[in-house]
Amino acid sequence: MMDEPMRNPTRRNFLNYLLGVSAVGWVGSVLYPVFEYFKIPPQKDDQPESVVAASFKDLKPNQGVIFKFGSSPGLLIMGQDGQLRAFSAVCTHLECTVKYRPDLQKIHCACHNGMYDLNGSNISGPPPRPLPQYRVVQRGDDVVVFRA
Amino acid sequence: MATSPHERFISWLAERFPVVALQRFASEKKVPRYEGSIWYYFGGVSLFLFIIQVCSGILLMMYYQPGVQTAFESVRFIVVHVRFGWLVRSIHTWSANLMIFSVFVHMFSVYFTKAFRRPRELTWFTGLALLGLCMAFGFSGYLLPWNMLAFFATKVGTAIVSVAPVVGRPIMEILRGGKDVGAATLVRFFGLHVAILPATFTAVLSVHLLMVQIQGMHEPHGWGDLPESKKRYMPFFPNFVLRDVLLWLIVLNVIAVLAVLFPWELGHKADPSASAPLGIKPEWYFLFGYQALKYFPGKILGMDGDAVGVVTFGIGGLLWVLVPFWDARLAGGARNRVVNYVGLLVVIGIMALTVIGLR
Numbered sequence: 175m176m177d178e179p180m181r182n183p184t185r186r187n188f189l190n191y192l193l194g195v196s197a198v199g200w201v202g203s204v205l206y207p208v209f210e211y212f213k214i215p216p217q218k219d220d221q222p223e224s225v226v227a228a229s230f231k232d233l234k235p236n237q238g239v240i241f242k243f244g245s246s247p248g249l250l251i252m253g254q255d256g257q258l259r260a261f262s263a264v265c266t267h268l269e270c271t272v273k274y275r276p277d278l279q280k281i282h283c284a285c286h287n288g289m290y291d292l293n294g295s296n297i298s299g300p301p302p303r304p305l306p307q308y309r310v311v312q313r314g315d316d317v318v319v320f321r322a
Numbered sequence: 323m324a325t326s327p328h329e330r331f332i333s334w335l336a337e338r339f340p341v342v343a344l345q346r347f348a349s350e351k352k353v354p355r356y357e358g359s360i361w362y363y364f365g366g367v368s369l370f371l372f373i374i375q376v377c378s379g380i381l382l383m384m385y386y387q388p389g390v391q392t393a394f395e396s397v398r399f400i401v402v403h404v405r406f407g408w409l410v411r412s413i414h415t416w417s418a419n420l421m422i423f424s425v426f427v428h429m430f431s432v433y434f435t436k437a438f439r440r441p442r443e444l445t446w447f448t449g450l451a452l453l454g455l456c457m458a459f460g461f462s463g464y465l466l467p468w469n470m471l472a473f474f475a476t477k478v479g480t481a482i483v484s485v486a487p488v489v490g491r492p493i494m495e496i497l498r499g500g501k502d503v504g505a506a507t508l509v510r511f512f513g514l515h516v517a518i519l520p521a522t523f524t525a526v527l528s529v530h531l532l533m534v535q536i537q538g539m540h541e542p543h544g545w546g547d548l549p550e551s552k553k554r555y556m557p558f559f560p561n562f563v564l565r566d567v568l569l570w571l572i573v574l575n576v577i578a579v580l581a582v583l584f585p586w587e588l589g590h591k592a593d594p595s596a597s598a599p600l601g602i603k604p605e606w607y608f609l610f611g612y613q614a615l616k617y618f619p620g621k622i623l624g625m626d627g628d629a630v631g632v633v634t635f636g637i638g639g640l641l642w643v644l645v646p647f648w649d650a651r652l653a654g655g656a657r658n659r660v661v662n663y664v665g666l667l668v669v670i671g672i673m674a675l676t677v678i679g680l681r
Contacts, residue, residue: 211381215404
């Protein structure tokens, strides 16, 4: 007689525990695929190693052009001295696309007034890091840009 | 004086929201227990399948890109590259089919138990509107992967609309967004499928559920004459709700098993210049109508056979909707058998035409 009130709560607790564990397992088995589903799968051709950025005859000294490098923009600059340089055009601050300013002979980000020199180094404003630089090769009339 | 955190929270909430009234309402609501009680569950199952549709549909929208150049490719991307993408798509399709099946069962159970009778006419009307919306969901969603079957099914489906007298052709062009099925149709169907239909469905569903709550569960024929002691009830909360939840769990598991064992095929990308593939037919829930139209001759008394068919279906559908009114006018009182015979004829007709159509 003494056992009854003791045993019933114990059995109930055990069943509640089993129910709780299976509920957690079930929720997990629903949430895991959903969580995985949101991960972007790697896509081919997202990051090509090289790209034809411009035609040499279209470039003038003290000029910059934006080109598409995979899914992100790049910046090709022909300096006053005729030297070609290429950088990622994604500002290292908050990912705005930068542009070449012929009047300043600097790379400028209009979003927060960030400034880079012609080596891609951050020289004023909020950008925390230099722009990644690319290798430039001239092949006939094509200006080809490689990831460094 | 509330002391425990739980009690304090309830009293905090009660000041702002009628918790106690809701609790009282839930505890007083009861469900009749008799041999036909099982039919009460199909409304809840349909609701649950709708919830699955909303969740899986939102997930699909994370990757789907409408447009003739991107729709098929994005669905293929979901199925092939996205982790568990095949599962999400298959769940969406399987659950859609089961939802329409469940709504059909729900409708016929309401019809045969005569739960549409006064004062539940509005629940019946909104329920039928929900079935119509479900079929519109099915029809519009079918086109979205932009594959061959979808393309031709949409061509045929919208062309059938055009044979209806006077309004047919304008409605077809509104649906297609032009004279033919193309890029405009795909974008329209997408907008319909993910915005217009869900918004309308949610509004009508709210009225439907509100009516059910206001009027309570329908009691079977003959209960009015029984003494209170002979009537058996089950409390809605928690007894019925827990059974509901258990059934929902089973349904979800059935869908998961179906989706894993029989994933939905994607087929080939739509090519508007190609010939219609062999054996093309609509989804099973449109099959009976499609099959029935085949039996109408090309010309009936100088009128277009398809047009006569569509109008006949329209009149039949209207009579079905209006059953609460003609049932009430027929002799035979509560046991009115004409309604049963008509219903039986419709069920047998739909099943027979569907089976013939499937072969």
